[in-house]
Amino acid sequence: METIIPPTSSGSSTCTPMKNGKVLEGSNIMKLMNSDHKDGKLYMKELQPAVALVLPSQGTNPDSEVLNEFTNGKQEKVIKIVFKEVLTHILLNMAAGLKRDPIVILRIDGEDLVEFTNSPSYEAEIASIFSHIASPENSFRHHVIEALGKLTVEQGIPPISDSWVINNIVEPALLSQGGSGWDKSIPDQEKFLEEFKKVALSIAHRLKEQPVIVAHSENIFDGSGVNRLLSNKFELEKTLNSALENLPKDRNGKLSMEYLRVALDTLSPCAGLPPLGAIEEMDKVIGEVFKVINVDDGKVVKEDEFKIILTDILGSIMLQLEGNPISVYSDSVVHEPLDSSSTETS
Template sequence: MGGSSKVMDGSNIKALVNDPHTFAQYVDDKFHTLDKTHNGKLSREELVPVALAIGNALGLPPKGSSPESDHIYDEVLGEFLQGKGESITKDEFTLILRDMLLGVADGLERDPVVLCTLSGSELETYANSNNFEVDAVGVFTQMEKGSDGKIPSSAIKKALEKVAVGQGMPPASDEKIAKDLLEPALQSAGVHNHGNLGQEEFLAAYRQSLLSVASLMKEKPVTVAHTEKCFDGLSITTFLKDESVLRQTLNETWISLGPFKAADGTLEKSNLRVGLDLLAPFAGLPPVGAVDEMDRVVDESFKLVDAEKGGFVNKDEFSKWSDVNPDDCLKL
């Protein structure tokens, strides 16, 4: 890949936690920084930066951007407080932070994350290759066209989301990437002035857009995190076929969803995503927000079971919802 890369497999986190002196110093520094009132305890408000940092490490969108991710941030805060009131001591903070870091390390050990610094050179090579032309024709074919068989030039921005990190492109669906990189690149390429595009015009504008993105990255490289694991549904199928493990996991997940349930013990459908995130490690899936492609698959799977229409589910309905055929989702 054009630029440097670093694999995060959890080994550095485990080395930190397993070194008593270094970990104690790390906790001291963190606790001192967070304890704004200097009373020897951390309140819910003082713990918020920790939850935000963990959410960022998991690839969650910023707090306040979606109800689903906000629930997960609240869960992290709940894990720290664990019914201990509205604050925790340094000893309590140490134990909980240790368990959380080891949990993150175990997750990275199973599904390593690669940090890549994209310098634009690989994207430039791809844009000038025969592979690009083949891919671009495929993208054009899939796009909705007008009666004249053309697409609006504004669709180029959406087309950029089809280019993968492996081809040197940072995730175009990321808001910050779109604002700081894609919009200036499209403006520089003059794409918005092209009007409606036929296939040949689309290929030319699409290539020019990629070359413009590559040029900007040469001036200011972009570092992105992504997983190289292939999610093909096999791990989900294996999980669903083990009846005893499946039922036990679903039961434990239902219990863990207690704080999100209504007074009658049912769960609002809007909280089903929280349940999915709790089930994800057992089914070999990444956390919600970690992999854009998987998030889109999850969105489609929710449409299959009408999970976005509101209402409530009981325990049996929750289990039935969780049994949706993964192959149907992954073929979408």
């Protein structure tokens, strides 16, 4: 597996170029923006490659929602200055997101998978997976696919939840190794380890022929972001004021305790926390904190007291995460939507 490192700010790059990779260095957008149209407008067919460069889509068609952002959903062309403004907005949001959650681009080419299947840890790890998924109700083939889904990019397996990976990598490997007994009930563990290894090596062979590019990100919520916010009184006060700014108040300027979750969600980016509802484990932590603090949702309090309670909630969340950090991993296959003619360099 090869890690593709993005260029540094100076424009240099320490990465090894992807085999048969395409160079997307922004010249298409510059050419597009500098094109001279009599009516000063850019046509849809010219917008598509630029949008594809900004947000690579699944397959060959650029993201329709992004194009609608440019064209208001109905126009076939857009004023160039509007295109620049919207594109700038998208790029700034992307930059902010990458600064917060860096993404590593991995080239899955089968090498790590071969190394894993030949490693001393192979049998123990697959045996452990087998013990958790084994069921007489499911076929041998079903168990193989489920076991593949338990492996990660670190072991050389791209996300098999991706339809392209299933159709072009996994299914052909299963067909090449499958026999008459694959649709029958699950065999014993020893037989499963043997047959699974054959499938894994077949997948590795196909990955060597068709490497898969994967965007990998990981976040560890350990309370450090909350700690930084709580340690800076000026920043904390400013963040609390911002979170309370748009909350409804009664005639006496008091706030209902039922808006504590709303306020917490508003300030979560400043505390290094995910949005409510985004991560189940985090929602459980927050739910437990609210129970311990015994918040009465029907009570109304003064703004200062509301801030104190919200600060206490942040402190409790910090302690919970310091004791039991939450790790979140995400892998997504990168589909290149542009054909070779649009990205070749001389």
